[in-house]
Amino acid sequence: MKTRPTTQLVPHTVDGKTRMVPVHVDAPAPPRDWDRFVLNGVTGIAAIVLTASVVWSTASIGDLLAHAVIEPAAYGAAVVFDLAWIACMAVEWLARYDEDRAALPRWAGHVMLVLAMLAVGAHGKVAGYWEIGLIGAAVSALAKGLWTVVLRHQTPPLDERTRAWIQGELADAGASLALIPVRRQLQRAQGQVDAERAAIASADRGSADPDRPDESADDPDADIIGIRPGAVTTKDAVRIAWDSGFRDEQACARYVAKVTGSMPSPDTVKRYLRLLKNAAS
Incomplete structure (x- = not known):
């Protein structure tokens, strides 16, 4: 019987610790596949x-x-x-x-x-x-x-039922692939809607009311920024910018500043963008 040198992993114990180590042995050589030889x-x-x-x-x-x-x-x-x-x-x-x-x-x-x-x-x-x-x-x-x-x-020869089954599997896979660009379009459209709503809300909060009388001395100090319930956070603004197609960090930071009213930290914007890129991949 013909043999050929090969390498096998065998357990070997030293000082009570066992590891798999390679060992060179002569294994039986398989017979030549003449059908494959002729086909090649x-x-x-x-x-x-x-x-x-x-x-x-x-x-x-x-x-x-x-x-x-x-x-x-x-x-x-x-x-x-x-x-x-x-x-x-x-x-x-x-x-x-x-x-x-x-x-x-x-x-x-x-x-x-x-x-x-x-x-x-x-x-x-x-x-x-x-x-x-x-x-x-x-x-x-x-x-x-x-x-x-x-x-x-x-x-390979296939019977009618097997071909029908394969066609069904391919149809399911094709439907899943077709939904990917559709979902991407929906997310992009929803992101644009959210960005538009956030921009409108920010403009409404920042505009002056012409019918409101001048502030009196008892009004709160202008240097004190009150907490606005439901205001858009930096993280939300970055997500909205990402859904709207923003990928550049500087452009995204400018959009966040426009929506939130304050310039965000570049590191914060970069970190949120990195998380969104990892989630998308």
Whole structure:
């Protein structure tokens, strides 16, 4: 039986204290997975074929388009033909567990492949070698066909009920993701409403009453600031500014000063903003 060196953690006790220490041992080596070996080889072959297809198509279509535009633009547009159906094939692979979602990229990939093949064939005709055009167009078809076989082999078969269950799970996850921007918009709107109300309340408290007579000598000292029940605190003002979209510390401090009537401590504003950032993350 084949073995291979490996490291295992074993308990070791010294002076009554036990620790897990690494020990080098020879463990049985697992048998070679020939199925995985063959699949990796086929995938490598498919990658080489795909690369050759992109190079050939880009060279052919680029040479065809170079008759009308400069070469950099021609070859830049030529590479789009193969990249388009390759991207559709990748999206089809990502949607392999949902046959309904995979149908559109599969259909679009076939259409884009046909367009690429027609462009390669047109280059052969313009060059005077229609046989080369047909063979070159077949290269793209072979590349996509090989990748389709490889991807279909790696796609696990699912029964109808399992696919329906997966679609339900994806729908629930999609609904949760969709609610995130909605809740963010609601919080932003509510923050703007709270900020507007706080600003109006602050303006009402700071405005003079034209119908009130002049203060008498018995009025409280103007230097003494009375406690106002329900006044907006620095923490509340920072939270309102955060909900309204303020992220800069100086801008937030100016807003807090406007709402509360006094300039807050920069450290206090920074601390409250840090707490809100941690809560949001």
